[in-house]
Amino acid sequence: MEVKHQSLAETIPEAMGKINSENQLMEKKKRLTNDQLDSLESSFQKEIKLDPEKKMKLSKELGLQPRQIAVWFQNRRARWKTKQLENLYDSLKQEFDVISKEKQKLQEEVVKLKAMLRDQASRTNISAGYTEISGEETVESTSEALRCCNKPAITIHQQQNIADGNCSFTVQDYNTVPVPPYWAGVPYYP
Known part of the structure; x- marks a missing residue:
């Protein structure tokens, strides 16, 4: 029993010390x-x-x-x-x-x-x-179609002498139907 009373006697001053320190803090924290x-x-x-x-x-x-x-x-x-x-x-x-x-x-x-x-x-x-189709692709395809449609018919015959022998080739590009520019976007089937 004596031990319990001693511990209470020790804790009371500690608690009082805490209360006093809190009061001191409150005094320090005065409102402006x-x-x-x-x-x-x-x-x-x-x-x-x-x-x-x-x-x-x-x-x-x-x-x-x-x-x-x-x-x-x-x-x-x-x-x-x-x-x-x-x-x-x-x-x-x-x-x-x-x-x-x-x-x-x-x-x-x-x-x-x-x-x-x-x-x-x-x-x-x-x-x-x-x-x-995007605008850029449309412009490109239209201009490509116009280039193809507006070319005259071309026939090229060319011969070339090579050291070992003769070679010949023929290139033909026919465009038999002229296509107006506003039809350039529509697919053309000959």
Whole structure:
């Protein structure tokens, strides 16, 4: 029984010591007055970071410890940075929303234009495969078709003497039906 009472006797002073240290912390953590806060805030607006001279000057003016002022400025910078990030996030979110809506409108316009192309292709009896070809391929195939269609009929006979013997070859390129340029995209079957 004596052991139990001794342990209680030891724990009571420890608990009282903790309470006293908490009271001391509460005394140290006094709230700043409105005047002190206003002065600190105006100093922060002028300069985000304080040099040691200004910190000592503020400390004397406000009756605070230099460490308190340093901690207040550190906390204020953290709040300021957080606010800046929130503002940046909000502006980026707004820009994203605008761009996202613009993209959606453009995609809808592309769908409408493709539908118009399909309708026009079906009206002019052009195959659906032709409308799916990209603009660059269409231009290339059209210009190639025009080159082929606009060539005159050519016949070349050439003989060449080679040291060992004679060789001859004939090249014939016939284009019997002239094709108007607007038909260049339609397949041609002779």
